[in-house]
Amino acid sequence: METTKSTLYKLVSRVKDNRFDVDKLHDYCLLLQIGIRDIQVCVTDSKDNSCLLVEDFLLLEIKTVNARLKALANLFENHHLLKAGFWKSVKLSLKSHKFSLVPSSHFIPDSIGEYLKLNCVVNPNVEGEYYYQHKSSNVVNAFAADKRLVSWVESLYPAIDVTVMHQGSSLIEAILRQKGATEGKNVYCILDRNVLHVFVSQSSQLYYYNQFSIKSSKELLKYTMLVFKEFELDQRTQPVVFWGSLSEKGESLALLRKYIRNVNLGKKPGFLRFNYMFDEIPDHHHIDLFSMHLCD
Known part of the structure; x- marks a missing residue:
């Protein structure tokens, strides 16, 4: 190429x-x-x-x-x-990792710097606000x-x-368009190399989103369980969908399933069509990339 x-x-x-x-x-x-x-x-x-x-x-x-x-x-x-x-x-x-979610009704474009101050430090010489x-x-x-x-x-x-x-x-x-979501809270996780993204939604509404830097399977479990604790979720019944750099037979998924009974890998998105040659890409890979198709 x-x-x-x-x-x-x-x-x-x-x-x-x-x-x-x-x-x-x-x-x-x-x-x-x-x-x-x-x-x-x-x-x-x-x-x-x-x-x-x-x-x-x-x-x-x-x-x-x-x-x-x-x-x-x-x-x-x-x-x-x-x-x-x-x-x-x-x-x-x-x-x-420098981001802040703001309700649309309260958002003022000129105040982006103030929103970000709550979560991070921005270097104005290098970084712009978007x-x-x-x-x-x-x-x-x-x-x-x-x-x-x-x-x-x-x-x-x-x-x-x-x-x-x-x-x-x-x-x-992507997660707000997931089919087959339960009536209660839904947990979605994306492991992008060494960064874990965790989302909690219910009835097509976003309740939680955060990122965690991780270096091991134990840290992956730790941060997932922190979210379970915060939302008082049941480890025996709460479904969790994982996308990203995990494998069905890998250590991370095996460890997660010791503590959370209902953990499954995500599927390719239904809003895009994939020809047979894309079968070589695991279904749970690139959900973030594919979902850019939804954003205008």
């Missing part, structure tokens, strides 16, 4: 639908999800809501914000699609992110109004 080799990034996985047509980029949506040391790429067809491309990259030797931007620039320069400017839409999701308005849950996700990165991505697509969001926003949209 790359025209030159690079020591700045590594392709982890790539799946492409053979129906992908470069002459139809004007019908396709480009989804970019960027973390501190990784980036995921997805292309969806707006006409039939199908997934056409998924790529996962690791960014190597990232110790500064400048190093990350350099690695990304190198990747985009060597990629045969990412610098194309004819997409129907471009969406950018940023992984950040927000994403959720239409399905009457909540606003205010967050901080590398402003040079956002400006750089926007500059690549001058003819397109890039939608900028926080990773949690695509996940919120």
